[in-house]
Amino acid sequence: MSSPPRQPLNLQRASDWEQVSLAEKLKYIQAKRARYEALAADPNLSPAALLAAKSLARSYAAAERLYHGAAAYEAKLNDRAEQARLMRSLGITPLDDL
Numbered sequence: 001m002s003s004p005p006r007q008p009l010n011l012q013r014a015s016d017w018e019q020v021s022l023a024e025k026l027k028y029i030q031a032k033r034a035r036y037e038a039l040a041a042d043p044n045l046s047p048a049a050l051l052a053a054k055s056l057a058r059s060y061a062a063a064e065r066l067y068h069g070a071a072a073y074e075a076k077l078n079d080r081a082e083q084a085r086l087m088r089s090l091g092i093t094p095l096d097d098l
Contacts, residue, residue, distance in 0.1 A: 033060035
């Protein structure tokens with residue numbers, strides 16, 4: 001018996017957002033930023049819609065910067081040498097040193 005096909009993730013739901021990787025979240029945020037930047041460039045937008053599109057593009061750009069920082073931090077934590085340095089700074093002897 002095969003399992004039913006998995007529903008695609010809806011990243012606007014918090015439960016789905018927690019299930020995806022940091023890289024997937026960053027791609028999603030980049031796509032949203034690009035979408036709203038393109039929308040803000042439309043000369044036919046009303047002033048209110050233009051303001052909303054610019055605001056959303058700016059918000060997604062800020063989120064993108066935060067996620068880039070989080071990705072860099074995650075990569076740093078996955079580096080074994082960095083993990084050992086952090087452990088030593090806390091007074092913990094890394095298992096590699098034993």
